[in-house]
Amino acid sequence: MHSGKTRQESDLLGMKEIPAEALYGVQSLRGFENFHISGVTMQQYPNFIKGMALTKKGAAIANHKQGLLTDEQLRAISQACDELYEGKHHEYLISDMIQGGAGTTVNMNANEVIANRALQIMGKELGAYEFCSPNDHVNASQSTNDAYPTAFHFGLYLESEKLNEAFELFIQSLEKKAGELDSVIKMGRTQLQDAVPMTLGQTFRGFANLLKADKKKLEAVQHDLLCVNMGATAIGTGICSQPGYSKLCIEALREITGWDVTLADDLVAATSDTSVLVGYSSAIRAIALKVIKICNDLRLMGSGPRCGLHEIFLPEMQPGSSIMPGKVNPVIPEVMNQVCYKVIGNDTTIMLAAENAQLELNVMEPVMVYSLFESINLMTNGLHTLRTLCIDGIRPDVENCERQVKYSIGIVTALNPIIGYKNSTKIAKEAMQTGKGVYDLVLEHDILSKEDLDTILAPKNMIEPVKLEIKAKH
Known part of the structure; x- marks a missing residue:
């Protein structure tokens, strides 16, 4: 007061x-x-x-x-x-x-x-x-033009530690869920059409591995933040500072922080250069694009419950409609999608601001700094929310997954190396026209024995490369 x-x-x-x-x-x-x-x-x-x-x-x-x-x-x-x-x-x-x-x-x-x-x-x-x-x-011995960038570099470095932790926990959650779902067979899809069988575990392991390379990139660009221009003063010439000041300042900063702080090679160039912010923002944007794909897939896989794919049960977080009783929406993947859109928008802001560096300074740094702090904060909170309120609580709809595989025409692909493309096409076409299952039609046309057919269509033989010594009857 x-x-x-x-x-x-x-x-x-x-x-x-x-x-x-x-x-x-x-x-x-x-x-x-x-x-x-x-x-x-x-x-x-x-x-x-x-x-x-x-x-x-x-x-x-x-x-x-x-x-x-x-x-x-x-x-x-x-x-x-x-x-x-x-x-x-x-x-x-x-x-x-x-x-x-x-x-x-x-x-x-x-x-x-x-x-x-x-x-x-x-x-x-x-x-x-x-x-x-x-x-x-x-x-x-300072100007805003070296003290301010050094400060936000250090601030972003500290802020990024929270994002790194959230990202690592999110990847671990996907890997854990993959292990839980390794035995659940489902249909894979390409172009939203039935393709070939796989497991839910493979799906979630794919999500985790999709992000692992980005984690290394994020850590690399975080380290880039430790290169600063202290001693540049106004435009990089060091005016108003004494000889040796930059070296002494960097030594002090290294001792205070325990970080690998370094001085930019060319202080004139560094004073107008914001490429490290562009690089860090680009790394977060790349993560956002992949997380959007994951969230879109989760919403598709959880669609239904009666008239969609419904391969998984997403955690029920809140009633989904003010008019439709019993409706529950995938609100957590939805909000994460929106987080990612905002991050991508911030990245565009940062790109445009970086483009407006003129002569010896980029005066647009404040909006870049604000956008990047916001993106880190949004992505950190979003990943924690998606992990704890969605991924960790996902359960498989085992019966529906198995039913879709059994009645899918896509399983004919597993027969292709054995009965040939022509026979496979014939079976697929007839299945489409008659509504009969691929399994029943292969037996009906006496192309394979039941024993051989069961071996080919065993889940373990459809989800990875396998060599089978089986031949079609004709």
Whole structure:
């Protein structure tokens, strides 16, 4: 609660009244007033704030080594950064995630909060910036154009850990379900038409393996986030920093985080380059496309219950209609589809924003950062929901699966290597015309003995390559 009292702070544009207890300052307030855009502030993504805290602490350590900060200033700034990392004072990070200024509002919001908290630690009044300044001390040797990208790289790196865990658990859930369903025979389908038999276990194992390669790609692009441009300052030339600052800053960041933080080879190139965000977003988009396929298949396989495929029972989560009694819809795969569509839309936003890098900077970074944080968060929550409320609870409709296989014309394909394509076509055509089963027609035409036919059509002989020493009678 604010006391109602204010303090005055000034900047290039003049004086403003700041709530007396607020850790933010004049530039934070201007940004807050200017950008009522998404309604989503940094507070919604604590890892972004943590990334900023790590960045500012690393810079402070480097600046102290170069004589730009006193021992007292370093201790106070470091403690303020540590507190932000621990989740304190986040209510003062008031910047909208989408803003003009290439992230300057976010950077200054962090600078002001850290500076004012450092002043409290030093026993000074809020706003007494002669003792610890947002610009001269917290932002020393930095520009928004290197501090902001480093902060969101680190924030996204932390955020991605949650996605990695959710993704791994989801793959494990699919593999477990595959093991449970290995003995359940069903019809495979191509172009929505009956094809050849397989097992439900093969279906779910296929889902898991579909995603495994993407997990490695996701981890690779996550590591790319650890390459930063600290020391680039405004455009990559390092103006306003001292020789050796970049090296000292990277060393400090590596020690603070324990991560494999590296400095970009060309700071001018890196300052306008957002390809790492494009790459990470593309990796999530690839996952989204495959998850859409999985969810669409689940909805088809669960369709019915009387007039659809109904190979599986999807967990019943809620009544499905306000007018149709007894109807239950596949709401969890449906919501996951929508999550994936949003992720793909965010990827398009990121692509367009990346394309708008001009000269020495890409000023569209804020919408890219917001979109990527949102995509990671949506995909993480979606995968947890799909796993716990759908995949884990799926049961097979064994009787219906077996019935569909038995009466499918598609099983004639299993006979093709034995009785030949011509005979197989003849049997299939007659089955279509008469409604008789393939099994009965083969016996009726005396093409195979019942014993041989049962061997060929045994489930284990239809779901993997097999060599059978059986010949047709004619």
